[in-house]
Amino acid sequence: MFLALKELKHSKGKFMMIGLIIVFISWLVFVLSGLGTGLSDLATSTLKYSEADYAVFEDETDFSFSKSILSESVEKEILKQEGVDAVASMGTVSASIRSAASDEKNATKTDVLIAGIQPGSFMEPTVNAGENLTSNNLNGVIVDDSLKADGFSLGDVLAINGSNEEVEIIGFVHNQTLNHQPVIFTQMDKFRAVKYAAPGSDTGIENPVNGILVQGTDVDTKKVEEAVGEIEMGTKDEAVNAVPGYAAENGTITMMLWFLIIISAFIIGVFFYVLTNQKTQQFGVLKAIGGSNWFVIKTVISQVFILSAVSILVGIGLTYLTAAVLPEGMPFNLQLPMVVIYSIVLLIISVLSSLFSVMKISKIDPLIALGRVE
Amino acid sequence: MASIQLENVTKRYKDSERETIALDQVSLTVDKGEFVAIIGPSGSGKSTFLSIAGALLKPTDGEVFIKDKAISSLNEKELAHVRLEQIGFILQTANLIPYLTVLDQLLVVVKMKGAITEEMKKIATELLEDLGLGMKLKKYPNELSGGERQRVAIARSFVNNPDIILADEPTANLDTARAHEVVQLISKEVKSRNKAAIMVTHDERMLKYCDRVYRIEDGILKEE
Numbered sequence: 001m002f003l004a005l006k007e008l009k010h011s012k013g014k015f016m017m018i019g020l021i022i023v024f025i026s027w028l029v030f031v032l033s034g035l036g037t038g039l040s041d042l043a044t045s046t047l048k049y050s051e052a053d054y055a056v057f058e059d060e061t062d063f064s065f066s067k068s069i070l071s072e073s074v075e076k077e078i079l080k081q082e083g084v085d086a087v088a089s090m091g092t093v094s095a096s097i098r099s100a101a102s103d104e105k106n107a108t109k110t111d112v113l114i115a116g117i118q119p120g121s122f123m124e125p126t127v128n129a130g131e132n133l134t135s136n137n138l139n140g141v142i143v144d145d146s147l148k149a150d151g152f153s154l155g156d157v158l159a160i161n162g163s164n165e166e167v168e169i170i171g172f173v174h175n176q177t178l179n180h181q182p183v184i185f186t187q188m189d190k191f192r193a194v195k196y197a198a199p200g201s202d203t204g205i206e207n208p209v210n211g212i213l214v215q216g217t218d219v220d221t222k223k224v225e226e227a228v229g230e231i232e233m234g235t236k237d238e239a240v241n242a243v244p245g246y247a248a249e250n251g252t253i254t255m256m257l258w259f260l261i262i263i264s265a266f267i268i269g270v271f272f273y274v275l276t277n278q279k280t281q282q283f284g285v286l287k288a289i290g291g292s293n294w295f296v297i298k299t300v301i302s303q304v305f306i307l308s309a310v311s312i313l314v315g316i317g318l319t320y321l322t323a324a325v326l327p328e329g330m331p332f333n334l335q336l337p338m339v340v341i342y343s344i345v346l347l348i349i350s351v352l353s354s355l356f357s358v359m360k361i362s363k364i365d366p367l368i369a370l371g372r373v374e
Numbered sequence: 375m376a377s378i379q380l381e382n383v384t385k386r387y388k389d390s391e392r393e394t395i396a397l398d399q400v401s402l403t404v405d406k407g408e409f410v411a412i413i414g415p416s417g418s419g420k421s422t423f424l425s426i427a428g429a430l431l432k433p434t435d436g437e438v439f440i441k442d443k444a445i446s447s448l449n450e451k452e453l454a455h456v457r458l459e460q461i462g463f464i465l466q467t468a469n470l471i472p473y474l475t476v477l478d479q480l481l482v483v484v485k486m487k488g489a490i491t492e493e494m495k496k497i498a499t500e501l502l503e504d505l506g507l508g509m510k511l512k513k514y515p516n517e518l519s520g521g522e523r524q525r526v527a528i529a530r531s532f533v534n535n536p537d538i539i540l541a542d543e544p545t546a547n548l549d550t551a552r553a554h555e556v557v558q559l560i561s562k563e564v565k566s567r568n569k570a571a572i573m574v575t576h577d578e579r580m581l582k583y584c585d586r587v588y589r590i591e592d593g594i595l596k597e598e
């Protein structure tokens with residue numbers, strides 16, 4: 001540490017430049033991680049943050065709410081299975097809404113996802129304004145609070161395009177989106193009235209729903225599939241991954257993140273390797289006057305550690321500043337555990353990258369300190 | 375007790391075509407308080423001699439004893455330890471660390487051994503004052519003259535209180551006045567601190583400060 005700190009202090013400019021690069025890279029890593037979580041929330045938050053552990057769909061539908069159609073009565077069968085604690089049916093349909101007071105031709109319409117649920121089931125999120133669904137208020141809906149930005153507020157009556165149904169906003173919920181659309185939670189019957197209005201569109205299934213979410217521990221999904229029949233069952237994660245576009249989106253961002261981390265490791269590794277090469281004479285002198293290999297190696301490793309740690313901290317600071325000034329509608333969700341994980345990974349990879357220099361140092365012959373070798 | 379003793383030390387270098395003998399059966403003993411000079415033209419084996427005496431290079435044959443302890447069987451780590459504890463190097467053109475102040479140049483050697491105590495700081499400061507560098511403690515090498523840098527190198531070689539001082543052409547790159555001053559200082563410190571010192575040089579003007587003078591030519595060492 002003695003030499004490491006003295007040199008960092010003495011050659012501030014040189015180290016500041018490389019520090020700045022690490023700052024920018026870590027900043028980008030954290031912003032990207034926030035955007036990644038934000039985007040995946042947009043695609044899946046209703047499912048991802050639900051209290052469900054498993055999900056059940058019609059057989060051969062790839063865990064897709066839009067392909068699957070089941071009878072609500074399947075719930076009872078599933079509830080009987082070993083390990084299952086609770087079930088909650090859900091039906092989803094994409095729709096566009098407008099204020100009922102507006103004229104259909106000129107009104108601005110907003111794309112939403114209507115989710116039919118049973119009031120009081122574990123799939124119903126708690127409102128942060130207004131009140132929750134009750135079975136005696138068939139027209140009441142609770143909606144994602146991003147709709148506030150589109151000018152909707154409590155008590156507004158909404159018309160659903162292509163349907164004669166009208167609903168009233170009675171509550172707002174936070175971070176409830178699915179398939180990149182804000183979710184409107186309705187009573188199951190209201191949902192059916194919108195999605196299965198046309199005769200025969202329910203293919204003859206009584207009380208149709210699109211999926212059944214399950215709470216439970218150590219449920220053997222294969223056994224449940226066999227016992228109930230004509231269903232497929234997966235964990236919540238499998239259902240989240242099956243949301244259209246989610247896996248591809250997430251994969252792209254994760255790949256960019258890891259590339260960035262590897263690039264930063266290379267930049268740091270190469271920078272310190274070049275620096276080590278420039279300092280072979282100095283390191284030779286240190287070894288000649290009695291410094292052990294470890295003494296010299298320690299200085300380089302602690303320099304990398306200090307420089308990376310400080311730069312990552314600055315990067316985190318900049319990220320939170322960025323988060324504070326990002327526009328409201330931006331899908332950005334910075335999660336502390338992710339920030340901590342990426343910081344640690346960045347730090348470990350940076351320190352590992354100094355191994356190039358370590359190998360170089362251990363090969364330096366202290367004889368070069370004598371100025372000439374005969 | 376001899377501080378350093380070389381016994382029939384031979385060093386051969388082999389390349390693809392032929393074998394060169396850099397040192398041929400060299401024996402030398404230096405005791406406490408003695409200042410010995412070794413002179414010779416370039417290519418005579420001076421540097422090889424110093425490298426072997428300084429535990430930087432192993433001889434092909436023969437043995438080096440530092441305070442009666444043979445060092446040829448030691449590994450790299452143990453040799454570094456011997457250099458740290460027993461040997462003080464005064465290197466050509468000082469070879470100071472550019473980002474350390476004069477005082478820190480000494481403290482880094484202390485640090486290699488363990489923690490930097492207030493006592494060691496005091497010892498280092500006194501040593502530098504003794505060498506006329508009391509006003510320059512906070513200066514960096516690039517703010518010093520050549521002679522001052524060489525004096526820092528002298529102080530650095532003494533700071534861990536080694537038994538042996540080895541100087542590699544300490545007067546290279548210095549004008550005559552500075553060269554005399556530097557060698558006089560080495561001589562003074564060696565005597566007052568009772569060290570065994572060997573100086574390798576090609577500068578014949580410096581020999582008057584030494585107790586004994588050896589000449590090395592084609593790897594063969596002879597007393598003058």
